[in-house]
Each structure stands twice: as C-alpha cells, then as structure tokens.
Amino acid sequence: MADFTDEDDALLSELGVEVASKAAPSRTPREERIIAGFEDIQRFYEEHGHPPRHGEDRDIFERLYAVRLDRLRELDECRALLEPMDTQGLLGGPRGDVPVVADELDDEALLAELGIDTAPSGLTELRHVRSSAEKRAAEEVASRERCEEFEKFKPLFEAVQRDLDAGVRMTRPFELKAEIQPGRFFIVGGQKAYVAEMGELELTPQGRTDARLRVIFDNGTESRMLMRSLQRSLNADEAGRRITEPDAGPLFSDASEAGDEASGTIYVLRSKSDHPMVAHNRELVHKIGVTNLSVKQRIAGARLQPTFLMADVEVVATYELYNISRTKLENLIHRIFEPARLEIQIADRFGRPVVPREWFLVPLFIIDEAVERIKDGTIARYAYDPKQAKLVER
Template structure:
C-alpha cells in the first residue's frame, strides 16, 4: 500500500487546505496590543476599567491614562477590535484637554509604547522586556498591602495634612543628601508616606548601608521596603517630595538662629540586652532621654551601666533642642508615658538590684507623635494608653 503524506490524505478526502495567514505586526502595533492587554487583565481582575484618583493605586492610575491615550490613537479601534471583548475602547470617559492636544506619536511616547525610529530595527533591543532595575523599582512601589493597624496612624496623617495647609510644614523636592529615618515624611506617587519603623542595618550588594523599613501610606496601605528602594522610588518619581518638620521657632527649628541657645538632644534608644523580656519585646522597648552633649558620648559605656540595662544600645531617633529646659522636657515624657514605663529589675555588676528608669513599652511612631505634639503645644492634652497603644486625650 502506497504511503500518503498528510497533504495527500487531505486531498483524497476532499478537504481543501488553506494556508494559515500570518499577520505581521509592526513594533508600534505590537506594543499597543501589549499595553492594552495589561488593561484587559486589570479589568478581569477588578471588574471595572482603571480609574484616576488621588487615593488609588499608582498602576490603576497609569492604566487609566494609558486607556485614554489608546482610545485617541486612530488605528487602535481596528487593531484591538478582536480582543476588546469588554468594550473598553468604546466606553465614554472624559479625556483631559492636554491628552486631546497631543498627536499619536506624542501619546505613545508618554505611554512608553513608542520606540525611536532608530531603534526599531536594532536586533539588540528586547521588545516588551524591562530592565531588572525597572522591574525592581515597579515591584517596590506596587508591592503594598493593607495596613491592618492604620487607625493608629490616622491622627498623624490628619495632623500633618493640617500642618501642610497651615504652612507649619512645607514640601520640598527630594534631592541629594536627604536622609531617610524613622519619623520622616514624604510624598510618593501622589500619596503621603510615613517611615514608621526601621530594621537592623546591613551592607547592600552595592556596598551601601541599607535597612528594611515599614512605610505607611495615606491610602491605608503599607510596604516593607528597603531604605535604598525608597530612595530609588523617590528619585524616579519626578513629583516626589519630602515633607519638612514643623518649625515652632527656637524649640525645634531645623536650624538654630543666631540668638538661640543650644540645649541638647532628645534621644530614643533600643537595647541590645539578651534579657528574655527585652528580647521578646525589643521593637517596643525604648529609652527616652535628653542630653546636653553628644548622644554617642552619653552611651559610650552603656554595657557597663545598669541605666542602659547593662547592654549596648542602638540610637533609633534624635531631635535637636534649642532654648529648652532639658529636665522639664524629660518630666513631660515621663508623665505622658507613665502608663507604659518598663517594670523591670536587673542586677548591676555588683549583684545589687536596680530598676532602670526612662525605659518605656511604646512604639517608636508614638514617640514621634509625642515630639510633634511638643512642637505644636498640644502635649499637655494627651497621655499614652497602653490599651489602645496611642496617645489619648486626658480626661
């Protein structure tokens, strides 16, 4: 029996073979399709088209702008008709005037779809592939989760908003030599961002000091991002800002005036003690003090001093003072945090029982709020509640 190939078999059965037509897309068309597919995936995940809004996720806002821009492209409706099963191209949305004023190439450039003509034929360019740095930056911004204890931070965010409106705080561009520490405020991707916690320092692959941060955002989300990642995100966002601290004159000014008297520094320490209770609650146990000299000098012999729990300590926050009575300020902290004072007795080097003072079971962000209230004069109105872990109005 003669063996027939597939084509001969199909011909014998009377089946007409039609060559499959291969559609060749230009790089521009491929990138439009890829951009629209992202929007389709968003719609299928969330059940609605991407929207614009101050409190929405940055990628939803980007997809919203992308959709508006694609709708304006003359060839988009024909090119995308077969995959637009949700009618996203025909939905009626208001399109901003600046979008209407842009031609197709300008829209594509804004969208990141268009390639320069010179690079379209460059075989070394990987289409639709972002660099690892771009991926990492996007993931760092996008990977946020719901902040389960956001109610503890709401008062802080509201206070900072009021201070921005009143002018006691201001926004400045994020630039060189701007530090990122616990208690600092920024604007990133249209959201206020508060650095609430910081982990242990370590050396990054680039040889720089880095640490894991807990960053709280004004839309009720949080991110456990690296400090260097936050720096990259702030640099990458052209609209990012740092929010200055309040300036109440000689008490806590960012810089001392000529007639100010430098009185010292509020310092917040965290113990490295191996005591079981301290080990279990290390992130909550803080020593709050005031010194007229250098904090580093004050804590130089901490491991030999029962005041510092006979262990080395880490400086986690400092605030410079001008023209202030240090003793009275320490008394203010003792009153405000009296309910959370650490009740711990240890033995000194000679075996004598010692009960250290100035140690409190208080989250660092609450201490930061207390300093803010000292700045604006409202500290007398509140005291720390161990039950709610926040500053509550004094009855």
C-alpha cells in the first residue's frame, strides 16, 4: 500500500477515515503450531459435522484431534489466541473424558495420552513426512461425508440387526477381497458398513484389481473409498467382520438343536376380534406362528391371551414340517413379513397395554408361497413387499 503524505492524512481525516497503519501480528513458532493444530480440528468439523470425539472405536486421527481440542480448551493462552478464529464455537464445548495435562501441545504427548507408543522420530513423520500408509488412513477418514440419503439406507441396517438378533445372519472374520460385493454388510471400526455401489474393476499399476465403492455407514456417513481401502481397514481391524447373507440355517436337518423337537407345525390364524383395525381387514390380518403342540392346544383359551388379541381365533392353514429348528423357522418367517407387521395395541385382562408381535397384514396365498419356498430352500433370497403384495427377491 502506498504511503500517505501529510495532506492525504488531513484529507482522509476530514472524511472520518482512520489511516493509522497496523503492524502485522508477529507469531511465535509455538503460536503458529497451535493455530495450525486448531485449523486441523476445524477442517475435521467441516467434513464430519461434529467436533472430534473420544473412544476406542474412533479413528486414530479423530482421537488425536479430540485430545488436542481438550488441551486447547484448557489453556487460557490458547483460548485467547484462537477465539477470534473459532467460528464454529469449538472452544466453548464440553471437555472429553480423557485426562488432560496442560503442558506442551505436541502430537507425541497427545498420542501418549491415547496409549499409543511412538518412536522419537514417529511424531515428525506424522506431522511432516508421514508414511504412505498413514496418508492413506488420513485420506480415508477425510473422505467420509454425511449421507444425504441415509433415511433410505437406515431400514437396511435395522433389518440386518434384527437378522443378527434372530440368528438369521451371523458375523465371521473377514477373509478375502472377493467378499466385498454390492449389497453386502461388514463391521469395521465398530460400525456396520454397507456396500451400496461398486464401479468397474480396474487394474492397479501393481497388476491388482480394484474398484471405487460407495460405502454407507450406520452412523449416517458415507465414503467413496476404493475396494482395497476397505479390505485394508477390515484386515487391520481385529474386530473387523463380514456379516453373512440371510440364511435359513439348518431348518431341515438330521440333528435337532437344544429346545427343538424333530417336527413342528406352522399355523395361520384369523382373529374374531371386534377391534376396528382387525374387523376392517379380517381377510388380511393373520397370526403366523410355529409350535410343537397341536394347534388346538396352542389356541386354547385364546380369548384370555393378549397374543391372540383377547379374542377367539379361526385356524385357516397349517403346515407340518419335519427335522426342523422351530426357533429359526419362526424368526425367519417373521423377518420375511416384518414390513407388513400389524401395529396394534390392546389391553390385557388387567387393563395393561400390550403390543402383540405375531400378526401381519398379508394375504393367505402369499403365506402359502412363503412356506413352499421354505420347503425348497430358496426363502432366504426373498422378502415381502407390502406395496406389491408379493414376495420379491432381495
């Protein structure tokens, strides 16, 4: 900027313009390092929508930033330096659970607080000359972004959890890159990951196959990572797991499981309840269950039991099956018809509210088809679509 003469100063003064020059702020190396560290935290906030958090299931870089932010909040000199640039209000948030000693703000001390040993030169590499593996890890974390369509994927994660709870799916250690395919679920970094999309396979300069993925995580984020990046993450994570496909398991087997008999009966009932929802949809509202008793024994005293809607019932279909795991079979049937589960609340004979869980809004002919697919072993590939009123391939 050009220097002003005395006349210029006088003229500008008449106009009410101050022209006193401001000296450029001089920062010490320590202050520059504090600012640079805070800018890393700000970038993390912009990319992920939340401040860095503590926790063993978090990425190492997020954990490092979380401890660093705790230190910055603790030190008055740091707060005074950084508050003018704290547009996200990061310094005013609560401190984490990791104990903080307000000492030097170097990354080696931060990593030590996380229980991670570092060689004397490791910190320099982390900050200045990081290894290619560390760079890849940082890039993978940075590539996470909020999934704008997460409401579309959320039901998938909920269904997978139900399958795991029911024993329809299992988890096992991840083994091969070939397991990474669209539509499959994994557990990595303590989160469920769903491979929503996969691009065309390409050869790397090393002659290995790779492809760009769209991976959705159950915390509402997504990443456009490479297949080999997901493979590395799963291999590096001791708790990394593959979630298996829905499997009827040994529904028809020579050996029975604990608590199972060698045979069972699938029964389908209609309720004679005068509840408006039931009365209006009586031809569609069905209770589907499995029992080792006679069906007549099972429904005895139905009018006194909330599971039967406190009303008499009509048996509309039964299916005899042999060498079957009844628990797995019932869980499987309920999973298939979960989208059509009847949401109804009734009062038991003591006036307490009860929500029965085995009633579904589904036509009888669809139940017939499901049983046939159970018999031929193809049922695990299907789910019920209430909008089309049909079984569709998953």
